[in-house]
Amino acid sequence: MPRLYALLSFPADADPADITEQYLASPELHSDMEGFDTTTIIEVTATQLTPAPGSPLL
Secondary structure: OOOOOOOOOOOOOOOHHHHHHHHHHOHHHHHHOOOOOHHHOOOOOOOOOOOOOOOOOO
């Protein structure tokens, strides 16, 4: 099954659910998805990633 991943970053005090909702509704995403058959999307899953020790993101 084909999968599409999007990596989003946001401030530490932001609500990940709000950021995800804004991204899914954004014109930028819709532009990026041009040409994809979006009717075949059956699930959207959000996973919060935690930087590993020593990561420059910490």
